[in-house]
Amino acid sequence: MTEKSNEVVLKVAGISKRFGGLQALSDVGITIQRGQVYGLIGPNGAGKTTFFNVITGLYTPDAGTFELAGKPYEPTAVHEVAKAGIARTFQNIRLFAEMTALENVMVGRHIRTKSGLLGAVLRTKGFKEEEAAIAKRAQELLDYVGIGKFADYKARTLSYGDQRRLEIARALATDPQLIALDEPAAGMNATEKVQLRELIDRIRNDNRTILLIEHDVKLVMGLCDRVTVLDYGKQIAEGNPAEVQKNEKVIEAYLGTGGH
Numbered sequence: 428m429t430e431k432s433n434e435v436v437l438k439v440a441g442i443s444k445r446f447g448g449l450q451a452l453s454d455v456g457i458t459i460q461r462g463q464v465y466g467l468i469g470p471n472g473a474g475k476t477t478f479f480n481v482i483t484g485l486y487t488p489d490a491g492t493f494e495l496a497g498k499p500y501e502p503t504a505v506h507e508v509a510k511a512g513i514a515r516t517f518q519n520i521r522l523f524a525e526m527t528a529l530e531n532v533m534v535g536r537h538i539r540t541k542s543g544l545l546g547a548v549l550r551t552k553g554f555k556e557e558e559a560a561i562a563k564r565a566q567e568l569l570d571y572v573g574i575g576k577f578a579d580y581k582a583r584t585l586s587y588g589d590q591r592r593l594e595i596a597r598a599l600a601t602d603p604q605l606i607a608l609d610e611p612a613a614g615m616n617a618t619e620k621v622q623l624r625e626l627i628d629r630i631r632n633d634n635r636t637i638l639l640i641e642h643d644v645k646l647v648m649g650l651c652d653r654v655t656v657l658d659y660g661k662q663i664a665e666g667n668p669a670e671v672q673k674n675e676k677v678i679e680a681y682l683g684t685g686g687h
């Protein structure tokens with residue numbers, strides 16, 4: 428029997444990372460199954476961003492093993508990781524401000540195109556057909572995240588919440604194995620958070636897999652299938668939200684630092 432929930436998408440183990448005298452991560456590992464929303468939480472300075480950056484190729488770890496959809500990958504460069512199948516968004520939105528929403532999504536799609544640079548320069552027939560297909564797919568993705576009507580708007584003119592949706596559409600455009608969202612709810616108002624939650628739910632229901640760093644513990648607990656809690660670079664708890672919430676080390680870590 429093929430149980431989708433048993434299919435491992437990301438398996439990282441034994442990750443350590445030191446910055447000078449500071450052990451930012453010590454032997455951290457997570458396993459994410461297809462269709463899961465996996466949350467990464469922890470007090471300020473716990474190592475969440477470092478962990479995220481290691482997985483997505485921004486930082487080189489001192490130790491660790493990495494497997495994506497059953498294949499080992501080397502997180503040595505961001506574009507290699509994107510090609511391997513991890514798409515990410517950033518805490519501080521990184522869109523092409525002067526490009527339209529549609530163009531921003533098309534950029535995401537280009538890492539999967541075949542014509543390449545020469546085709547683009549020569550504007551070959553193959554290139555033009557491919558462009559049209561990419562534009563169509565980009566429009567579908569904008570519709571999917573709920574901002575289809577803004578396709579021709581410059582990214583910078585969109586509301587904050589819509590820019591975050593656009594980033595997610597761009598990430599989806601790469602057909603990733605895993606979508607890594609870095610604090611997607613940061614700076615959102617209550618209505619935008621509800622909409623974000625609905626969108627993430629929808630993405631999960633389409634059997635996609637999401638890793639999420641988020642400060643909004645309520646959002647994480649309400650949304651995630653599994654959660655890892657980091658504190659001072661160590662993984663102090665892993666489990667479903669109910670288990671993690673009851674964990675004494677977790678309660679202590681949050682109360683001890685004033686929580687969030």
Ligand SMILES: Nc1ncnc2c1ncn2[C@@H]1O[C@H](COP(=O)(O)OP(=O)(O)OP(=O)(O)O)[C@@H](O)[C@H]1O
Pocket residue numbers: 446449451469470471472473474475476477478
């Ligand atoms: N590039 C770096 N150079 C030196 N130290 C770093 C670097 N990046 C992170 N650190 C340190 O590593 C530790 C973990 O930081 P990290 O940003 O991963 O935590 P975090 O859990 O994401 O925190 P926050 O919730 O505040 O974003 C901190 O003590 C931080 O100062």
